[in-house]
Amino acid sequence: QVQLVESGGGLAQAGESLSLSCAASGGPSSRYTLGWFRQAPGKEREFVAGMSWLDGVTKYADFVRGRFTISRANAKNKMSLQMNSLKVEDTAVYYCAASSGMVTTTSLGYAYWGQGTQVTVSA
Numbered sequence: 001q002v003q004l005v006e007s008g009g010g011l012a013q014a015g016e017s018l019s020l021s022c023a024a025s026g027g028p029s030s031r032y033t034l035g036w037f038r039q040a041p042g043k044e045r046e047f048v049a050g051m052s053w054l055d056g057v058t059k060y061a062d063f064v065r066g067r068f069t070i071s072r073a074n075a076k077n078k079m080s081l082q083m084n085s086l087k088v089e090d091t092a093v094y095y096c097a098a099s100s101g102m103v104t105t106t107s108l109g110y111a112y113w114g115q116g117t118q119v120t121v122s123a
Contacts, residue, residue: 002026002112004096009117012086018119020081022096033099034072034079037107038092038119045095047105049081059103064090086121093118 008020022034035050049060049070058070064083072079079096094117097110104110 002032002098004098004112004114006094006096006114006117009094009119011120011122014086014088014121014123016086016121017082017084018086019083020094020096020117020119022079022081022114024077024079024098031100032112033101033103034070035097035099035103035110036070036079036081037095037097037110038090039095039116040089040092043092045107047107048094050103050105051079052103054102057103059105061105083119086119088121088123091119091121 002024003026005023012018031053033052036048037045038048039045047061051058051070051072067085069082096114098112099110
């Protein structure tokens with residue numbers, strides 16, 4: 001079973017950058033598709049970005065494409081999300097998730113979840 005722990009959230013102003021990290025333990029993260037989701041107050045959890053373990057293919061939500069970049073360091077069992085040009089609407093709790101399948105944008109496709117890290121972007 002994989003355990004996931006996010007870090008790196010915090011407060012930023014619009015236009016600034018933040019980097020999130022996800023540390024995996026309990027299993028070889030290189031064998032899992034890893035993804036980022038987020039959930040804002042009163043809204044459903046939504047897909048942000050993901051990377052397939054099999055071929056490294058990445059997928060991004062339209063609202064972050066060109067601003068956010070997902071990467072992973074399998075040797076370190078870590079995944080990162082570089083968030084640039086942050087917007088107020090990026091404010092949410094960001095979750096790291098792992099799946100044994102390919103990248104999917106639905107949260108039901110991920111069996112393992114971290115506790116989340118808060119990202120707050122002010123105007």
